[in-house]
Amino acid sequence: MNTMNKKNYLADSTVNSIVKIEKITAGQKARRFLADLGVLEGVKLRIIKNDLGPILIEVKATRVAIGRGIATKIEVTG
């Protein structure tokens, strides 16, 4: 239970964990483009790869690679 509310950034999430996006503070353009790929607030996603370079996530049965810079602007819980 207590882990549920732990605030975190996508960039720091561990591989294979399933997290929910709380807030995206990136610029408008990036936010819009993320939304087109189904990455928006309230959506659950799974982290596939998070080591070097862009972070790879699974969201709505698709895989999306997100640059590290943006991933530090996506707040997640879970």
Next chain:
Amino acid sequence: MRRSRFNQGKRRYKRKHYRGKPQGGKPHSKRILASPDSDHTIEHRIAFLGNPNVGKSSIFNILTGSHQHIGNWPGKTVEKKEGHFLLSDEYFSLVDLPGTYSLSAHSEEEIITRQFVVEEKPDLVCAIVDATRLERTSYIALQALELTENIALIVNMMDLAEKENIQIDRQKLEEQLGIPVLLVSAFDNSCIIRIKKFLYDALHTEKYTFTPAYLLYSQKLETMINSVSRQIEDRKILKDYPTRWLSIKVLEADKWVISKLEEEYVLDDMFNKIEKLKKSENFDPADEIPKRKFRALKGIVKKSCIGYDDFKEKLSDKIDKVVMHKFWGYPILILIYAAFFLITFYASGPIINGLDYLLTSFSEIVRGWLGAVNSPIFLTSLIVDGVLSGIGAVLLFIPIIVIFYILVALMEDSGYLARSAYLMDNVLGKFGLQGTAFLSMIMGLGCNVTGIMATRTIKSERDRLSMILTNSFLPCAARLGVIAFLTGIFFEPWIAAMLMLALYAMSFLLVFLSAMFLKLFLGKSETMPLIIEIPEYRLPRLKNIFHLTWERAGIFVKKAGTFIFIASIVIWFMSNIPYGVDSEYTIAGYIGRGLAYVTEPLFGFDWKMVVPLLFGIPAKEVVISALSILYYIPGSSIVATLRAAWTIPQAISFLVFQLTYAPCFATLASIRSETKSWKMTAVGFFYPLIVTSLITVVVYYSLLPFF
């Protein structure tokens, strides 16, 4: 049967004036089709839209077959694909709209797509989605529902969905969306007729209803939408666009819509209101609208499908653990690309040799014929050494180009190409570039024209421009030919291989460093962070490979081929006039000897080395043939002659110079057409020339003391 129908396509079909959707009219029910004065007046116009990678183009290709035309949208550098098929004596014309993720105004592609849907009023808009990723790929369809009522949905890749135990209830999906739905797999043999029948029925019969679902947003949003709608209801511009859609776009801060509406209205009040909301309640309609759309989609999918097993580790994930590993990913990338080049090189070798033999024999036969009819020697030489060798130069490069692009298509269709872009993002990032730039670089290794076309996928304008300008640094297949030929003459195989590798590394390094350098001049551009979709691994499909190769290799044949052919003839004239004199005293000889005053002290190039490079400016394919003509000594092979004529520093200096010194004319033409600027075209020509000259001087003089 089908063939006979297709042949009828040659008959002229009168274009019927299209009944557009009347403003505020009821959703279309049945169209009035037959016109009394002719039996071939019926044309249905259908537009395909959808995400990239949903098989939209595959469906377009199987429906239209060879009846397609690829061009550009007027005034845009976005590809336009049109085609047609016939069914029951009716003409179905199809437009394959660019693959996009949404109908916002992020990119030219998206603006083109929605403008086409609204302003060209196709009889049917067909949204194509992927059954395995139904929710995400339907997002664009949901957006299109707000834009037009004549819309149908094709759910593709049902074969893959079945393998994943996904079940889609077509009827329920139809009820939810209020539009016709078809479930297919584009690789199923029966799919052609099923899709055709579906399109026919959707346009003709009462079988389907068109009552697109009306997406209601939250109360707060609805109030805002209504308030904008009231304000712009009686507008004089954008009359074809639904008022509600425009209002939604205003709230989404769509720049294109807002700038158009502001020609007529002052919308400041609205924006002030939105700003206030953003500040006081942390409520941004631009975030809220897509959120609501996805929420609605989730509901629709939930009610009509089962089996979407979220977050299950798939086979692709297991493969990616190795292939995209932070360390192992790179050796694998190098191995795959090395294999890629070896295969291109060795597989095309025998074909090229065979073709070369045939072409030479054919030329000799023609020479014999012309001799038999007493053709003047001058004319015989023009036909055989000018025209025929020009055709030969194009033909000889087709095998290598085709094999190269088959392999690219294999990597693309299997899903590896996107992954190599992902891996390269780390490397390219150091030079301020995005991983997506890597794809245009790979394409350019076949033919720079294709490479430059591939820069269209780069989102940042500045990055795209620098990739267009530097694509010619990457040795295309023609230059690979020169490199392989010359290194083979002068060096042991293993040194030759190392030298080739070094030359390729130099090309890539030049592109990377130039990107950093050009950035200083190309002005500021907002940096778009990397956000790309990584497709799942899939078994490559023959049909896709065929079409992708056909399109890209076609660019070489059509664009580069024409230039190579013309250049070959011009070169013949330059090297044969005045006719009958020694090559030293021909036009080319004079120019070469003039230039040698500069090139000899700088790079060690005498006039015989300069002339092939001069001829290589329009088309690199002719460098080898020019060398073999100039260094022709009866009774001695070109290999022995060149070995005796050139020193090692000269040979290396020549290899380095020819690698990057100038884009061919076909490449220059595409720099011009993609940038629409003569200034940039000039930069595209002189920048490589200056950079290469500097490098060659350094290379030549640092080698000189050792030999």
